[in-house]
């Protein structure tokens with residue numbers, strides 16, 4: 866399954882980033898990933914729902930368990946090969962907006978990339994905990 870390998874790669878990068886953070890900040894370790902934000906190409910052949918489902922499955926037992934996976938679709942820059950009009954596609958409708966031709970030139974738009982991570986740090990955790998017990 867395409868989504869599964871994307872999610873595994875995504876998790877590998879996210880967990881690797883947390884490891885690096887923890888190695889650099891031993892006094893302020895990240896104890897949990899709260900949110901993973903990704904850019905997803907307009908023509909990436911993935912179903913967000915399937916991706917989220919895979920994510921929940923693979924994140925189980927890792928620091929990313931229970932994290933929110935936020936997917937932002939990135940517009941795709943295109944050029945019409947008939948009239949030369951350049952524009953950004955935000956939907957999978959591959960027709961020139963000026964002349965109606967269906968011959969568009971573009972590159973990219975397939976990928977899934979990690980753009981940011983939100984983590985819970987040990988000190989946040991401690992603060993929340995002490996706040997609750999006082």
Ligand SMILES: [Zn+2]
Nearest residue numbers: 945948961964
């Ligand atoms: Zn055109």
